[in-house]
Amino acid sequence: MVEKLLKQLINAQSTLECGELNTAEVLKYFLEQHDISAEIDVWDENRANITATIKGDGSGEALFFACHSDVVPAGDAKWQSPPFQADERDGRIYGRGSCDMKGGLVAVAVAAAMLKNSGIKFKGDLIICSTAGEETDGCGAKRFVSKYKDTLPRLAGIIIPEPTDFKIVNFHRGICWLKITTKGKTAHGSVPHLGINAIASMTALLNKLDCYKFPDVKTSFPDSSTMSINQISGGQATNVVPDSCVIKIDIRMAAGVTCERVVDDINEICAELKSQTPDFDAELEIIRTVPTLQTDSACEFVKRIYNIANINETHSINFSTDGPYFKELNAPVIVFGPGKPELAHQPDEYIDVIDLDNAVEVYMKIIEDFVV
Numbered sequence: 504m505v506e507k508l509l510k511q512l513i514n515a516q517s518t519l520e521c522g523e524l525n526t527a528e529v530l531k532y533f534l535e536q537h538d539i540s541a542e543i544d545v546w547d548e549n550r551a552n553i554t555a556t557i558k559g560d561g562s563g564e565a566l567f568f569a570c571h572s573d574v575v576p577a578g579d580a581k582w583q584s585p586p587f588q589a590d591e592r593d594g595r596i597y598g599r600g601s602c603d604m605k606g607g608l609v610a611v612a613v614a615a616a617m618l619k620n621s622g623i624k625f626k627g628d629l630i631i632c633s634t635a636g637e638e639t640d641g642c643g644a645k646r647f648v649s650k651y652k653d654t655l656p657r658l659a660g661i662i663i664p665e666p667t668d669f670k671i672v673n674f675h676r677g678i679c680w681l682k683i684t685t686k687g688k689t690a691h692g693s694v695p696h697l698g699i700n701a702i703a704s705m706t707a708l709l710n711k712l713d714c715y716k717f718p719d720v721k722t723s724f725p726d727s728s729t730m731s732i733n734q735i736s737g738g739q740a741t742n743v744v745p746d747s748c749v750i751k752i753d754i755r756m757a758a759g760v761t762c763e764r765v766v767d768d769i770n771e772i773c774a775e776l777k778s779q780t781p782d783f784d785a786e787l788e789i790i791r792t793v794p795t796l797q798t799d800s801a802c803e804f805v806k807r808i809y810n811i812a813n814i815n816e817t818h819s820i821n822f823s824t825d826g827p828y829f830k831e832l833n834a835p836v837i838v839f840g841p842g843k844p845e846l847a848h849q850p851d852e853y854i855d856v857i858d859l860d861n862a863v864e865v866y867m868k869i870i871e872d873f874v875v
């Protein structure tokens with residue numbers, strides 16, 4: 504059951520270009536075959552969230568699994584088998600999204616279907632959503648939260664089945680993506696003193712950013728903040744003084760560091776440069792922010808998962824998730840799922856079938872413990 508559904512979901516391509524509706528429809532069909540009601544929320548023609556619920560009798564708290572349906576593009580590297588045609592070989596299922604995170608999504612759906620089929624009575628609601636746009640702007644998670652936050656039952660906790668190789672993750676850094684444009688004035692390249700060179704302004708800024716120290720906030724969470732300038736463009740011709748230069752920066756924030764704080768610091772650096780060189784002119788734009796995920800590893804929810812999964816420690820991950828958006832639902836959030844995180848976004852992405860089976864088993868145990 505689990506392999507078949509995963510293959511169908513991989514084949515239902517759900518890159519940003521295709522949208523998530525294909526994937527949501529495959530999932531809805533599967534869930535309804537197992538008598539689990541599912542609602543698809545569609546916008547912009549092909550963008551879609553899907554939310555499935557098994558109603559409890561109301562005598563217990565609800566449990567919420569937050570998945571995502573979208574995948575990143577296949578990339579330019581050559582795959583051994585077509586990325587959007589699932590291929591099973593050597594005990595693995597290959598295809599884009601197999602690991603990140605249609606594998607985890609399938610495991611949750613199958614666990615729910617098996618419990619539903621068994622005729623067992625649910626005390627609390629089991630809610631499974633699979634959102635759009637996790638890999639780009641978190642649009643699906645934000646939409647889900649604003650739509651349901653006032654009507655959801657009380658949640659015992661939230662599990663994100665992203666690939667963590669079955670490690671319980673309670674922390675990841677936040678994201679702050681910035682675009683900075685320096686502005687100048689064009690002139691002929693032979694008379695540069697008549698213009699203002701935007702690349703020279705950017706050079707001054709880059710030198711300052713190179714020495715930037717993130718605020719040192721002491722918390723119990725590991726990891727440090729990083730800044731990586733990953734795109735730059737400017738100038739039109741060898742003999743024209745450039746009037747614009749643009750950089751894009753990927754900042755990852757440790758616990759206690761906020762995007763607002765970093766933006767304030769960079770604006771201050773720009774103000775200082777302007778006070779030294781009046782021709783300096785820069786504009787900063789925030790492209791994307793995701794707060795840090797920080798769940799107390801000593802909370803009841805995590806302790807209960809420890810017991811069920813026979814694990815006794817939490818970890819952090821390098822990548823980010825939709826988790827911070829779900830904090831508004833006022834329940835502890837952990838990331839816990841099958842698949843090796845280093846395979847995500849890679850060519851020849853795969854998941855081991857044994858990991859899928861183990862995920863179904865552990866999710867069934869978790870669901871039984873919390874809502875049955």
Ligand SMILES: [Zn+2]
Binds near residue numbers: 571603604637665
């Ligand atoms: Zn993911």
